[in-house]
Amino acid sequence: MNTSARASIFTPVLVAGCAIIVISFAVRASFGVFQIPIAEEFGWLRSEFSLAIAIQNLAWGIGQPLFGAFAEKLGDRMAIFLGALIYAAGLVLSSFAVTPEAHQMLEILVGFGVAGTGFGVILAVVGRASSDENRSMSLAIATAAGSAGQVFGAPLAEWLLGIVSWQTVFLIFAAAILASLSFLPLMKSPPASKAQLEESMGTILRRAFRDPSYTLIFLGFFSCGYQLAFLTAHFPAFVTEMCGPIVPGGMLDSLGISTTSALGAVAISLIGVANIAGTLTAGWLGKRYSKKYLLAGIYTARTIVAAAFILFPITPATVLIFSVTMGALWLATVPLTSGLIAHIYGLRYMGTLYGIVFLSHQMGSFLGVWLGGRMYDTYGDYTFVWWVGVGVGAFSALVHLPVRERQIMAPA
Numbered sequence: 001m002n003t004s005a006r007a008s009i010f011t012p013v014l015v016a017g018c019a020i021i022v023i024s025f026a027v028r029a030s031f032g033v034f035q036i037p038i039a040e041e042f043g044w045l046r047s048e049f050s051l052a053i054a055i056q057n058l059a060w061g062i063g064q065p066l067f068g069a070f071a072e073k074l075g076d077r078m079a080i081f082l083g084a085l086i087y088a089a090g091l092v093l094s095s096f097a098v099t100p101e102a103h104q105m106l107e108i109l110v111g112f113g114v115a116g117t118g119f120g121v122i123l124a125v126v127g128r129a130s131s132d133e134n135r136s137m138s139l140a141i142a143t144a145a146g147s148a149g150q151v152f153g154a155p156l157a158e159w160l161l162g163i164v165s166w167q168t169v170f171l172i173f174a175a176a177i178l179a180s181l182s183f184l185p186l187m188k189s190p191p192a193s194k195a196q197l198e199e200s201m202g203t204i205l206r207r208a209f210r211d212p213s214y215t216l217i218f219l220g221f222f223s224c225g226y227q228l229a230f231l232t233a234h235f236p237a238f239v240t241e242m243c244g245p246i247v248p249g250g251m252l253d254s255l256g257i258s259t260t261s262a263l264g265a266v267a268i269s270l271i272g273v274a275n276i277a278g279t280l281t282a283g284w285l286g287k288r289y290s291k292k293y294l295l296a297g298i299y300t301a302r303t304i305v306a307a308a309f310i311l312f313p314i315t316p317a318t319v320l321i322f323s324v325t326m327g328a329l330w331l332a333t334v335p336l337t338s339g340l341i342a343h344i345y346g347l348r349y350m351g352t353l354y355g356i357v358f359l360s361h362q363m364g365s366f367l368g369v370w371l372g373g374r375m376y377d378t379y380g381d382y383t384f385v386w387w388v389g390v391g392v393g394a395f396s397a398l399v400h401l402p403v404r405e406r407q408i409m410a411p412a
Contacts, residue, residue, distance in 0.1 A: 013129040014138055016186035017122040018145035020080065023180040024087070024117040025146040026153030027173045029272070031056070032236045033157040033265055037166050038103075046237075048100035050373020052107045053233045054366045057225070059111025061362020064120040067112075068351030072201065076125045077187050083116010084181050091174035095167040117180065119143065120358055123338050124351030125187055133287075135342065139335040140283020147279060147331055150272030154236065158265040204349050213403045214353075217340065218360045220295065220399045223392035224333050225364030227302060230389060231271070231326070234372040236264030238382055244315040263316060267323045274327025282332035283339075291340040292403040295333060299397035302329050307390045310383065344407060364392070 031053050039049050071079035090109030097103045115121075123142055130138040160169045208214045240261045257263050285294055309322040341357065342350050372385045 009130070009134045009138055009141070011129050011138075012186040013188060014126050014141060016183040017126050017142050018148075019183045020117055020180045020187075021119070021122055021142060021145040022149040023176050024114060025149035026156065027087075027091070027149075027177060028114050028118075029150040029153040029232055029268060030157035030173070032233045032268065033154050033161065034166055034169075035233065035237050036240065036261075037161060041166075042098065042100075044100055045373075045377050047370070047373035047377045049103065050233060050369055050376075052100065052103040053229075054368075054370035054373075055104050056107035056111040056114070057229050057362050057365030057369055059108040060114045060118070061111075061225075061359040061365065063112040063115030064118075064358045064362070065352055065355030067116045068120050068124065068349075068353075068355035069201065071121045071124065071351050072349055076121060077184050079116055079121050080184060080187060081181060083113050083118075083121070084177050085113075087113020087117055088174040088177045089113075091170045091177065095170035095174075113177070115355075117177070119146065119334060119338070120351055120355045122187075123334075123354065124347075127338070127342050127350055128347050129188075136287040136335060136339050137280075137283045139339055139342075140280050140286070143283075143331050143334040143338075144276045144279040146334075147272040147275035147327075150275070151269050153272075154265045154268040158262065201349050201352060204345065205352070208345050208353055211344075211404075213344065213405075214357075216399050216403050217337065218357050220299070220396040221333070221337060221357050221361040222364040223299065223389070223396040224337075225361035225366075226368035226392050227306070227364075227389045228330065228368075229362075229365030230368030230372050230385060232268065233369045234376075234382060234385075235267060236261070239264035239267055239314075239319055242314050242381065243319055244313065246316055260316075263319060267319055270320065270323040271327035271330055274324045275330035275332070278328035278330060278332045279335060281328075283335045286336050286339050290405055291336045291343070292400045292405050295336050295340075296397045296400040298329050298332050298336075299393050299400070302326065303390055303393040303397065305329070306386065306393065310386050310390075340403070340405065344405065346407075 035046070035049055038044070039046060067079050067083060070082075086109050090106055090113055093109065094103060094106045097106055119142075123139055126138050126142045127135055157169055160172065243260045243263065246258060246260065246263065257266055282294065282298070305322065305325045309318060312318055337357065338350070338354050341354050345353050368385070368389065371388070372382055375385045376382055
C-alpha cells in the first residue's frame with residue numbers, strides 16, 4: 001500500500017473492516033434478547049441458556065489468538081472467510097437445537113466465528129494499514145463499528161421475534177454473516193517490513209510473556225469482558241423483570257416503548273449509540289495522552305457508574321441514564337488496549353498478541369454470563385453478580401497503573 005493511501009484515515013481496509021464488524025457484532029449483541037423466548041419455549045432454567053452464551057464467549061476468547069496466528073501465517077482474508085463460514089454454520093445448526101446441551105455445544109462454533117470476524121483479526125489489519133499518526137483513531141473507528149452493530153442488532157432481533165420464530169431469526173442472521181464476505185476483497189494488508197520479517201512469532205511472544213506489563217494488560221482486560229458480556233446477555237432480562245413500570249401515555253410510551261421488555265432491548269441499543277461517541281473520544285485521547293492512565297480512568301468511571309445504578313431504585317429513567325453513561329465507557333477500552341499492545345510490541349504479530357490478551361477478556365465474559373444465570377436461578381436476582389462486576393472493575397483500574405508504556409519492539 002502506498003504512502004498516500006496510508007496517510008488517509010478512511011482507507012478501503014478501514015471501511016471494509018467496519019462493515020464486517022458491524023454485521024458480526026449486530027448478531028452477537030442480540031443474543032440477550034433470545035434469553036427469555038428460548039428458555040420459555042423449552043422450559044429451561046435461566047442458567048442453561050446463559051451457559052450457552054458463556055461458552056460462546058469463552059470459545060471466542062480461545063479462538064481469537066488462534067485466528068490471529070492463522071491470519072499472520074496464512075492471510076487475513078482467509079482467516080475472515082473461515083470465521084464467517086463457521087459463524088453462519090453455528091447459527092444455522094443452533095436454529096435446529098432443542099436441548100440445552102445442543103445449544104451449548106453449537107455456541108462453540110458461533111464463538112469461533114465471532115473470533116474470525118471480530119476485533120482480533122480486523123483491528124490488526126486496520127492497524128497495519130494505518131499510518132502512525134492515524135492508527136489510534138483508525139482503531140477507535142473500527143471499534144465504534146462494533147457499537148454501530150449493537151445499536152440495531154438487539155432491536156432488530158426484538159422486532160423480528162414479533163414476526164417470525166427465533167429459529168428463523170437465527171437463519172436470517174446467518175445469511176447476513178455470509179453477505180458480509182462481499183467486503184472481503186478490500187481487506188488487504190500492507191507488506192511487512194524487513195525488520196518485522198526477521199523476528200519470528202515465537203521470539204516476539206517470548207519477549208512479551210517475559211514483560212510484566214503484558215501480564216498486567218492481560219489481567220486488566222478481564223473485567224471488561226465480565227461487565228460487557230454480563231450486560232449484553234442479561235441486561236434485557238434484568239430490565240424486563242426488575243425495572244419499575246413504564247407510565248402509560250408518558251414519553252417512552254409515546255415513542256412505542258410500552259413494555260420493560262422493549263426498554264431492555266432499547267437499552268442495549270442506547271449503550272451502542274453512546275459508545276460510538278465514547279470510543280471515538282478514547283481514540284482521539286489515545287493519540288495525545290498515556291493509554292494506561294486513560295484505561296485506569298475508564299475502569300474507575302465504570303466502577304462508579306455501576307455501583308450508583310444498583311444503589312438507586314431501578315426505574316425507566318435510571319435505566320436510560322445508566323445506558324448512556326456506561327455506553328460512553330463500553331468499548332472505549334478496546335482501541336486503547338489494542339493501541340497499547342501495538343505501541344509496546346509492534347504491529348507484525350499484533351493480532352496474536354492482542355488475541356492472547358483478549359482471551360482474558362473472554363474468560364471474564366464466560367464468568368459474567370454464566371454466573372449471572374446461575375445466581376439468578378439460585379437467588380432470583382442479579383445483585384451479587386452486579387457487585388462482583390463493580391469489584392473487578394476497580395481491580396482493573398489499579399493494575400493498569402504499573403504498566404511501562406514504552407516500545408520494546410522495532411516500529412513498523
